[in-house]
Each structure stands twice: as C-alpha cells, then as structure tokens.
Amino acid sequence: MEDAPGAREAFERARAGFEAHRGLGVRERLAALSTMKAVILERRDEIVERVMAEVGKSRTDALIAEIIGTVDWISWLERHAAGLLKPRKVKTPITLLGKKSMLLRRPLGVVLVICPWNYPFHNAITAIAAGVVTGNAVVYKPSEHAPCEGLVEEMLACSEVLRDLVHVVYGDGSMGRALIDEGPDKVFFTGSGATGAKIMSQAGAKLIPVELELGGKDPMIVFADAPLERPVAGALWGAFTNAGQSCSAVERLLVQSPVYERFMERLIEEAGKLVVRPDDKGDADIGRMTAGFQRDKVIAHVEDALARGARLRFGEVPGRDSLVVRPVILDGVTPDMAVWRDETFGPVLPVMPFADEAEAVRLSNDTGYGLCGSVFTADRARALRVTEALEVGGVSINNVNMSEGNPGLPFGGVKKSGFGKLRGPEGLLGFTVSKAVLIDKATSKIEANWYPYTEEKHRRFNRFIDALYTGRRPRLPGIARHGLGLERFSQRPRSRG
Ligand code: NAD
Numbered sequence: 001m002e003d004a005p006g007a008r009e010a011f012e013r014a015r016a017g018f019e020a021h022r023g024l025g026v027r028e029r030l031a032a033l034s035t036m037k038a039v040i041l042e043r044r045d046e047i048v049e050r051v052m053a054e055v056g057k058s059r060t061d062a063l064i065a066e067i068i069g070t071v072d073w074i075s076w077l078e079r080h081a082a083g084l085l086k087p088r089k090v091k092t093p094i095t096l097l098g099k100k101s102m103l104l105r106r107p108l109g110v111v112l113v114i115c116p117w118n119y120p121f122h123n124a125i126t127a128i129a130a131g132v133v134t135g136n137a138v139v140y141k142p143s144e145h146a147p148c149e150g151l152v153e154e155m156l157a158c159s160e161v162l163r164d165l166v167h168v169v170y171g172d173g174s175m176g177r178a179l180i181d182e183g184p185d186k187v188f189f190t191g192s193g194a195t196g197a198k199i200m201s202q203a204g205a206k207l208i209p210v211e212l213e214l215g216g217k218d219p220m221i222v223f224a225d226a227p228l229e230r231p232v233a234g235a236l237w238g239a240f241t242n243a244g245q246s247c248s249a250v251e252r253l254l255v256q257s258p259v260y261e262r263f264m265e266r267l268i269e270e271a272g273k274l275v276v277r278p279d280d281k282g283d284a285d286i287g288r289m290t291a292g293f294q295r296d297k298v299i300a301h302v303e304d305a306l307a308r309g310a311r312l313r314f315g316e317v318p319g320r321d322s323l324v325v326r327p328v329i330l331d332g333v334t335p336d337m338a339v340w341r342d343e344t345f346g347p348v349l350p351v352m353p354f355a356d357e358a359e360a361v362r363l364s365n366d367t368g369y370g371l372c373g374s375v376f377t378a379d380r381a382r383a384l385r386v387t388e389a390l391e392v393g394g395v396s397i398n399n400v401n402m403s404e405g406n407p408g409l410p411f412g413g414v415k416k417s418g419f420g421k422l423r424g425p426e427g428l429l430g431f432t433v434s435k436a437v438l439i440d441k442a443t444s445k446i447e448a449n450w451y452p453y454t455e456e457k458h459r460r461f462n463r464f465i466d467a468l469y470t471g472r473r474p475r476l477p478g479i480a481r482h483g484l485g486l487e488r489f490s491q492r493p494r495s496r497g
Contacts, residue, residue: 007178010139010167014110017164018137024161026082029133032159037074039158040067040125047151051121052279055146056288056323059280061242066121069405073126073423076407081133084425085432094479095468096438104435107135108209109185111431114176114199116191117146117290118245118345124152126422127188128166134431137165141179143191144172145291177202184208186431190247193416211420211430213412215343216371217251219364220400221354221386222263223377224256230398231376232266235349236274238374238400240327243289244298244347247417248372248394248401251344253351254360260353264313267351268329271314276326288323289346295323298346301339305330305350308337313351335366343369357382361389370415374400391415448486460485 005013040047048062057065090101113127120142131138142148147170156162169175173195180187180202189199190213203210220238222231238250255263277284289295295318302317314329325347333340333350340350354360364373374396375386387395393413394403404411410424421427448457460482467478 004170005167007169007175007182010169010179011110011182011184013167014137014139014165017167018107018110020164021137021161022135024135026085026133026135029135029161030078030081032161033074033129033133034078035158036125036129036155036162037071039155040071040074043154047121050148050151052287054148055117055120055245055290056278057242058277058284058287059282060285061287063282065119065242069119069122070125073407074129076423077129077133077428080408080425081428084428085134092438094474094483097483098441100439102437102439104437105134105429105432106435108431108433110137110139112179112182112184112187113138113140114179114187114189114191115140115142117143118242118247120146120148121151123190125155127190128152130422130428130431131188132162132165134428136185136431137167139167139169139179139182139184141169141171141176144170173198180206180208186211188420188431189213190422193418196418212418213247213420213422214371214416214418215345215369216247216249216413216417217341217343217367217369218248218372218374218392219252219254219367219390220250220374221360221364221376222253222255222259223357223360223375223379223382224259225378226376226398227378228259228263228266232263232270234374234376234400235267236270236327239349240274240286240347241401243286243325244327245290245294245345246401248404249345250349250374250400252340252364252367253349254354254363255351256360257353257355264331264351268314271327271329274327276324278324286327286347289325290323292320292323294345295325296320298325298328298344298348301337301342301344301346301348302328302330305333305337305339308334310334310337310339310350335363341367357386361386365389365391368416369413371413371417372396372401372403374402393417393421445490448489457486457489460489 044067051062051066085105088103090103092099092101111131115123124140128138152168156166187203187210189196193214196212196214200210220235235253275284276286278288299318310330311332313331315326318325327347329349331351333352370392372394373390373392375383376398377383383397396402403409407423410421410426412421420430464482467475467482
C-alpha cells in the first residue's frame with residue numbers, strides 16, 4: 001500500500017487515536033463495529049473474491065469461515081460486550097466489614113495484532129473487533145503471504161472511530177520485529193510456534209505481555225459404536241477444508257479396530273467424490289494450496305511417511321509444479337513419522353487404528369500440540385470421559401472443528417499450541433486489564449490494622465482469627481466480640497492504649 005504507515009508512524013497514529021477516543025463508551029464502539037458488520041455483509045462477494053484470489057480457498061470455504069465466522073463474532077459482541085465490560089460489584093468479606101468492592105475493566109492501550117495467511121480476513125477482523133470494543137487502539141500486520149492489501153482498510157473506512165483506532169502495516173517478519181520494538185501494550189499473535197517463540201523472547205525483554213495462538217496436530221477419534229456416515233464425512237471436511245491449512249484441521253484420525261477397514265473403505269470412496277478446483281463458482285470442495293513452501297512441506301511429510309512404510313490409501317505424492325493438491329490419505333503410519341508428529345498444514349490425513357478408549361486417549365495426547373480434538377461415539381458418558389482426558393483447548397463431540405464455531409466459547413490451545421484465548425468472555429477480557437477498587441467511607445476513624453500496633457491489638461487479632469478460621473465453621477459470637485473489640489481501636493487514632 002502506497003500510503004500504509006511504517007512501524008513508528010503506525011504506533012504514533014494508534015496512540016493518538018487511543019487518546020482521542022478514550023472517552024467513548026462501549027455502545028459507541030459497538031456502533032462503529034455494527035456499521036462495519038453491515039459493510040462486510042453488503043460486500044461479502046467482493047471479500048470472498050479477494051480472499052480466493054489471494055489464498056486460493058474454495059468459494060464456500062471462504063464464505064463460511066471468512067464471512068460467517070467474522071460477522072457471528074461481531075454479532076456476539078453486540079449482545080454480550082457491554083454486559084461483560086461494565087463495572088461489577090464484588091462481595092466484600094467480613095474481615096473488611098463496612099466496605100464495598102468493585103471490579104473495573106480497562107483497555108490495555110495499543111494492541112499489536114500479527115496474523116498468519118490462512119484466514120486473512122477472519123483472523124484480522126476478529127482480533128481487531130475484540131481490540132476496539134474493549135477500548136484499545138490496534139496496529140495490525142497481516143502475513144506477507146496473504147496481505148489482501150487495502151481490504152481491511154476498506155472495511156474500516158465506514159467509521160471515523162475505526163479509522164482512527166486501527167492502523168494496518170504491511171511487511172514480513174522484520175516488520176513484525178520493528179513493530180514489537182515500538183512497545184505495544186500487548187502482542188496478540190496467531191501463527192507458527194517457531195515465530196511465537198521469537199516474539200515471546202523479544203517481547204519478554206521489554207515485559208510486553210503476549211498471547212500466542214499457534215499450530216495444532218488435532219486428533220479425531222472414532223469409536224466403533226458411532227454411525228459410520230457422519231464421522232466419514234466429518235473426517236473429510238475436518239481434514240481438507242481450506243486445503244487442510246487450518247490450525248484446527250484434523251491432522252490425525254484414530255478409528256477403533258473393529259470398524260477400521262469398513263471405515264477406510266467408505267472414507268476412500270467418499271474422498272474420490274471431492275471436487276478439487278481453484279477459482280470455483282461455489283461448486284468445488286477444495287481450492288488450491290496457498291504457497292509453494294507449504295505444498296513442499298506436504299510433499300516432504302508424504303514422502304517421509306511412504307519411505308518409512310506407510311500405505312498410500314488415497315491420492316498421490318503431490319507434484320512440485322502446481323498448488324492444486326489432491327487430498328492424500330495414508331495408513332500404516334507410526335508415531336515417529338513426521339506426518340503423525342509434526343503439523344502438516346495441508347490436505348493430508350494419516351489414519352491409525354486403536355483398540356480401546358485408553359489407547360485412543362494415549363495416542364491422541366502423545367504430541368507436543370494441544371489445540372482441539374473431536375470424538376465420535378454413541379456413548380455419551382464415554383464422549384465426556386474422553387473429552388476430559390484430551391489435553392487440548394477445545395473438543396467437538398460427534399462434530400469436528402466446531403467448538404470454535406460458537407463465538408461464546410473460548411478458542412485457544414494448551415501445550416505448544418499456545419496460551420490465551422480468542423473469543424468467548426475469556427477471549428474478550430484478554431484485551432483488557434482489570435482494576436480492583438475498594439471503597440470506604442470518608443470518616444475520621446482509622447483502621448484497626450493501622451498503626452499504632454499494641455500487644456492488646458495483637459491479642460485481639462489472634463482471637464478474631466481463631467473465631468473466624470479455626471474450628472469447623474466461623475463462630476459468630478466470637479467474631480462479633482473480637483471484631484467490635486478491634487473496632488474500638490479505630491476510634492483512637494493516636495492512642496497506644
Ligand atoms: P508464521 O509464524 O510464519 O507467520 C505469522 C506472522 O508472523 C506473519 O505475519 C509473519 O510476517 C509474522 N512474523 C514472522 N516472523 C516474525 C517475527 N520474528 N516477529 C514478528 N512477527 C513475525 O505463520 P504462518 O505460516 O503465517 O501461519 C501458519 C501457522 O499459523 C500454522 O502453524 C497454523 O497452525 C497457525 N495458526 C494458528 C491459529 C490459531 O488460532 N491457533 C490460526 C491460524 C493459523
């Protein structure tokens with residue numbers, strides 16, 4: 001972009017915007033976001049077109065993830081943000097009798113949002129909306145591999161508030177580093193673990209808080225009692241939507257042994273019906289991959305697996321001459337293969353049989369990642385047990401990639417998939433800092449715990465503690481007597497008696 005700011009200028013503009021709009025309430029900020037939502041809905045075909053051209057996803061993939069996912073989040077904010085951000089009364093314990101407590105939510109200041117290339121519109125607007133509604137200004141840097149130049153700015157153009165508060169900067173990792181050097185009040189990063197680690201160490205040196213939404217190696221577990229058609233269709237969509245370039249794509253499929261071969265036959269049959277074609281009119285399932293380096297990683301994972309004895313059950317080793325990659329299904333895989341161990345981020349589905357619930361959980365958790373997972377079974381109790389046991393940030397039961405479909409639920413991983421949450425109350429409040437307030441009366445009395453300390457005061461505090469905390473329950477007469485005894489000291493600011 002010709003007039004896109006550099007790092008320093010973006011932060012100067014964002015800080016000025018933050019100061020200029022400090023006084024705005026949540027409702028006014030929401031009004032700006034609602035105006036933008038209307039623009040997104042109105043111009044959705046154009047947005048879909050732009051994203052398709054840049055990253056190559058299928059038209060329906062773009063519509064579902066980039067548009068529905070985004071407006072759903074803004075709609076959720078319209079309903080819930082004001083309630084979540086308003087000052088809240090907090091109970092005050094008996095030890096602080098007569099006082100009141102409150103919790104305020106305050107913006108952080110200028111939040112730096114750094115995004116990857118796989119959902120260039122959705123990732124950008126979701127984080128921007130969360131930043132703005134909570135009262136922050138935002139500096140946003142898209143990936144150099146999918147900058148969608150000017151697109152976010154066109155959405156922001158509908159509102160002066162948004163134009164002042166949000167500033168888009170273009171560039172690669174070196175620009176990312178320059179932006180962190182400007183001292184944002186928080187870095188909200190979505191991308192790979194390797195970059196996340198670099199960002200954390202750069203930000204750590206300046207004590208800048210970071211939130212990391214990183215990669216995954218999500219397991220999908222299919223028990224023998226699940227009706228077959230649904231997990232077959234779910235596995236194909238979960239693994240291949242966005243050509244597998246989703247952080248929460250199904251990257252490991254575990255199928256219980258008694259139905260394994262039957263399941264594989266159906267999976268392969270249905271995979272054969274998938275339409276893979278870029279620039280579709282809404283009639284293709286999978287588009288192209290976004291970048292050559294990502295396709296090469298897919299090739300490396302498939303070649304490594306085949307060299308180590310995996311079976312190619314569907315598809316072929318992708319060629320290096322095209323970004324159109326037909327889905328690959330492998331079995332006979334082992335835990336040491338890259339395709340089972342590392343994030344592939346492409347249309348490859350390795351499948352492994354398992355004997356029982358314990359083995360399914362063990363295999364699922366045998367990874368450094370922990371983003372999401374899914375479990376298909378007719379046994380509800382088992383589904384909940386497995387859900388508890390999976391070391392992940394979200395689980396879909398008899399569905400796939402869907403815990404993130406509800407904007408009221410937090411999205412984010414554990415282990416090497418990162419920390420912090422996006423969306424849901426937790427995700428929203430992550431863009432704020434709490435301020436604890438204790439309110440007392442304006443009187444001439446002092447506090448019993450203020451000076452002067454005396455032996456008598458010390459004794460009374462001890463008795464008060466005994467009455468309150470020792471024994472099975474608080475002893476009210478003792479609390480009253482010793483509480484009142486201590487209260488006497490409040491009347492005598494200067495006496496040591
Ligand atoms: P990446 O880490 O290579 O790049 C992400 C962003 O970081 C880009 O904008 C890049 O320019 C920037 N960057 C690179 N080096 C930097 C540095 N030193 N300092 C600051 N910024 C720097 O990731 P990618 O290839 O764009 O995206 C793919 C990864 O993102 C996958 O691992 C995927 O799982 C993950 N992802 C996670 C989520 C999630 O919500 N958990 C969502 C989407 C993608």
